[in-house]
Amino acid sequence: xxxKMAKKPDLLPGTLDMLILKTLTRAPLHGYGIALSIxxxxxxxxxxxxxxLYPALQRLLLQGWVKAEWKxxxxxxxxxxxxxxxxxxxxxxxxxxxxxxxxxxxxxxLSDAQVA
Amino acid sequence: xxxKMAKKPDLLPGTLDMLILKTLTRAPLHGYGIALSIxxxxxxxxxxxxxxLYPALQRLLLQGWVKAEWKxxxxxxxxxxxxxxxxxxxxxxxxxxxxxxxxxxxxxxLSDAQVA
DNA sequence: TAAATAGCATAGAGAGACTATGGGTAGATT
DNA sequence: AATCTACCCATAGTCTCTCTATGCTATTTA
Numbered sequence: 092x093x094x095k096m097a098k099k100p101d102l103l104p105g106t107l108d109m110l111i112l113k114t115l116t117r118a119p120l121h122g123y124g125i126a127l128s129i130x131x132x133x134x135x136x137x138x139x140x141x142x143x144l145y146p147a148l149q150r151l152l153l154q155g156w157v158k159a160e161w162k163x164x165x166x167x168x169x170x171x172x173x174x175x176x177x178x179x180x181x182x183x184x185x186x187x188x189x190x191x192x193x194x195x196x197x198x199x200x201l202s203d204a205q206v207a
Numbered sequence: 208x209x210x211k212m213a214k215k216p217d218l219l220p221g222t223l224d225m226l227i228l229k230t231l232t233r234a235p236l237h238g239y240g241i242a243l244s245i246x247x248x249x250x251x252x253x254x255x256x257x258x259x260l261y262p263a264l265q266r267l268l269l270q271g272w273v274k275a276e277w278k279x280x281x282x283x284x285x286x287x288x289x290x291x292x293x294x295x296x297x298x299x300x301x302x303x304x305x306x307x308x309x310x311x312x313x314x315x316x317l318s319d320a321q322v323a
Numbered sequence: 324t325a326a327a328t329a330g331c332a333t334a335g336a337g338a339g340a341c342t343a344t345g346g347g348t349a350g351a352t353t
Numbered sequence: 354a355a356t357c358t359a360c361c362c363a364t365a366g367t368c369t370c371t372c373t374a375t376g377c378t379a380t381t382t383a
Binding site: 100104 | 369370374380
């Protein structure tokens with residue numbers, strides 16, 4: 092490969108933690124399952140690379156927002172299942188609020204409606 | 208201060224170029240004016256720090272999306288006015304499309320509506 | 324037995340935002 | 354005359370987050 096692709100991110104930077112936390116509100120899941128869930132719910136628009144996902148999960152663990160335990164999957168494989176903790180649920184609320192506020196603000200800048 | 212505040216960004220990373228380009232569709236502006244415009248239109252939710260703004264303007268210049276010329280402001284000061292070029296207008300369209308697509312996808316993940 | 328799928332995890336690079344810093348000018352106030 | 358406030362540009366260094374690349378294991382399927 093002669094030159095490297097300056098690839099655009101598959102996600103909006105800063106939103107991954109929120110997406111993971113939200114996914115875990117439905118049920119405990121392992122990493123692979125989280126990535127699949129986000130991909131499917133977003134109609135393949137959002138792709139969570141493993142190199143983004145696992146570091147993010149480590150962050151969430153360190154923050155005490157999720158806990159993890161090794162279990163067997165339905166397909167008989169070892170996997171680490173992540174469960175939302177109450178602090179994580181609270182954090183999700185904070186991030187959702189901030190995100191929606193930002194999106195609304197960006198919307199105002201992007202709209203052509205001039206105030207003055 | 209024993210530990211450093213891990214401050215959240217004042218912007219959604221990746222959206223600054225788009226916001227600047229959009230701002231310049233209204234009229235040529237200098238850097239300071241661009242920052243003020245974004246701040247005001249967003250009701251103070253989005254704050255463009257100088258250390259983010261000027262590097263971003265350099266990027267836009269390098270990409271050929273804007274051009275710059277030194278002029279005098281209404282308040283009789285030297286300032287560098289940035290004007291949108293046609294390539295920049297085209298780029299804005301691309302970024303708007305991608306952004307809206309991502310926001311829609313995130314919305315699907317964040318909604319509670321389960322498909323299956 | 325080879326390949327595909329399911330899984331976890333880290334190292335290194337790059338992009339983009341932030342803090343901090345350094346300039347400088349015009350006009351109003353003390 | 355000095356100082357303050359608003360206006361204006363720009364870079365260096367740091368941090369966070371995502372990506373690519375890599376390495377490992379285990380199970381199912383072709």
